[in-house]
Amino acid sequence: MGDIGAANRSRPFATIGVMNFAPLKNDCFLRACLGEATDFTPVWLMRQAGRYLPEYCATRAKAGSFLGLAMNVDYATEVTLQPLERFPLDAAILFSDILTVPGAMGLGLSFEAGEGPRFARPLRDEAAINGLAAPDLDQLRYVFDAVASIRRELNGRVPLIGFAGSPWTLACYMVEGGSTADYRQIKSMLYARPDLLHRILSVNADSVAQYLNAQIDAGAQAVMLFDSWGGALADGAFQTFSLAYSARVFAQLKRVGPDGQVVPRIIFTKGGGLWLADMCNLVCDVLGVDWTVNLAAARDLLARNLQQQTAAPGAPVASGAATPTALQGNLDPAVLFASPEVIRSEVRRVLDGFATLSGAPGALRPAHVFNLGHGVNRLTPPDHVACLVDEVHAWSRHLRGA
Numbered sequence: 075m076g077d078i079g080a081a082n083r084s085r086p087f088a089t090i091g092v093m094n095f096a097p098l099k100n101d102c103f104l105r106a107c108l109g110e111a112t113d114f115t116p117v118w119l120m121r122q123a124g125r126y127l128p129e130y131c132a133t134r135a136k137a138g139s140f141l142g143l144a145m146n147v148d149y150a151t152e153v154t155l156q157p158l159e160r161f162p163l164d165a166a167i168l169f170s171d172i173l174t175v176p177g178a179m180g181l182g183l184s185f186e187a188g189e190g191p192r193f194a195r196p197l198r199d200e201a202a203i204n205g206l207a208a209p210d211l212d213q214l215r216y217v218f219d220a221v222a223s224i225r226r227e228l229n230g231r232v233p234l235i236g237f238a239g240s241p242w243t244l245a246c247y248m249v250e251g252g253s254t255a256d257y258r259q260i261k262s263m264l265y266a267r268p269d270l271l272h273r274i275l276s277v278n279a280d281s282v283a284q285y286l287n288a289q290i291d292a293g294a295q296a297v298m299l300f301d302s303w304g305g306a307l308a309d310g311a312f313q314t315f316s317l318a319y320s321a322r323v324f325a326q327l328k329r330v331g332p333d334g335q336v337v338p339r340i341i342f343t344k345g346g347g348l349w350l351a352d353m354c355n356l357v358c359d360v361l362g363v364d365w366t367v368n369l370a371a372a373r374d375l376l377a378r379n380l381q382q383q384t385a386a387p388g389a390p391v392a393s394g395a396a397t398p399t400a401l402q403g404n405l406d407p408a409v410l411f412a413s414p415e416v417i418r419s420e421v422r423r424v425l426d427g428f429a430t431l432s433g434a435p436g437a438l439r440p441a442h443v444f445n446l447g448h449g450v451n452r453l454t455p456p457d458h459v460a461c462l463v464d465e466v467h468a469w470s471r472h473l474r475g476a
């Protein structure tokens with residue numbers, strides 16, 4: 075840690091306040107998010123820190139519980155870095171959970187072993203919903219402290235992604251009280267009392283925006299919204315109850331961090347492939363897609379959209395453009411249960427699919443961030459993840475003729 079100070083003394087752009095982190099050595103992920111050309115395709119994985127890693131299970135056992143792990147700055151730092159010690163990933167993601175925000179709103183969050191999250195006081199009546207308010211960010215200080223601690227420990231190796239749940243996905247847990255198979259409570263509210271759901275979503279959107287801005291202030295170099303349950307909505311309802319509130323979050327986000335660098339904004343909507351054209355209107359940089367999406371078609375859609383946003387064909391897209399410049403995804407996580415040969419060929423299939431861009435020569439080319447279409451399954455062999463990461467780097471360099 076002693077060398078961070080030395081590195082920073084020669085840093086050209088001093089950061090404000092106490093934040094003074096080492097310069098970034100690998101900016102491939104950040105560049106791809108902003109649609110810039112890179113030497114290879116950057117890769118990171120949703121749930122890259124988790125139970126498939128024996129070292130994660132060991133740290134979790136020491137911490138006693140999932141929340142004990144996530145709320146302790148040293149443990150959160152340790153598990154965030156674990157996958158990076160094993161694999162040459164191009165980004166780190168803060169170790170935390172989307173449900174910390176409703177937890178801090180006083181809903182009584184717990185994680186029962188083997189049962190997933192539970193809220194002791196789910197939102198079921200009008201009085202509770204009217205009383206809902208954005209949390210005091212001081213209650214989430216442990217998250218911002220973890221962000222700063224991870225940045226220090228990363229020492230500029232790769233960028234750090236901060237994250238939050240989308241207003242809709244958080245509302246699902248807040249109203250259902252936990253995970254749900256049928257969304258009965260929240261969808262009953264959506265159709266019977268949409269005014270109540272709109273109130274929850276408004277509070278969530280403003281809370282999430284404040285929360286992400288505080289993560290940016292603490293050192294997060296990209297931010298991601300997880301709309302894990304957007305795909306459960308009907309067409310029309312998705313636009314009204316999920317997309318509109320994600321847009322409300324993005325509208326409030328800081329564009330640059332304290333170091334003056336642009337902070338890319340990512341949204342992942344599980345099951346959102348049918349609505350990619352709607353999502354192209356979001357003021358964000360990266361659309362995360364699951365394995366049901368045809369990457370070549372999605373890339374063409376983004377390219378057409380980019381073309382319409384720039385005056386001259388072939389002109390560079392100004393960073394900060396109000397249109398997504400990259401796609402993130404989308405290997406089926408179940409591929410990681412197959413043999414190394416199959417994993418490598420499926421990785422190549424995803425990379426080749428993205429590389430196939432039809433349309434006019436000189437068309438704007440959105441960039442690709444490799445990821446899974448959802449989180450790493452807990453029964454995944456870690457060696458298979460190593461194989462995936464290696465193939466993404468090797469084949470994407472090969473495709474660029476390197």
Ligand code: CP3
Nearest residue numbers: 120121122123124140167168169170171172190300302449
């Ligand atoms: O990706 C990462 O490595 C960062 C860490 C991270 C976690 N949760 C850690 C976690 C992130 C980004 C999340 C986001 C999250 N949490 C989402 C959105 C992404 C998605 O998967 O769709 C959702 C829906 C949640 C809510 C949540 N948290 C559930 C439903 C569960 C239980 C499911 C399970 O796998 O047991 C959690 C717990 C949780 N969050 C675990 C981890 C590693 C497992 C807890 C444990 O160690 O027992």
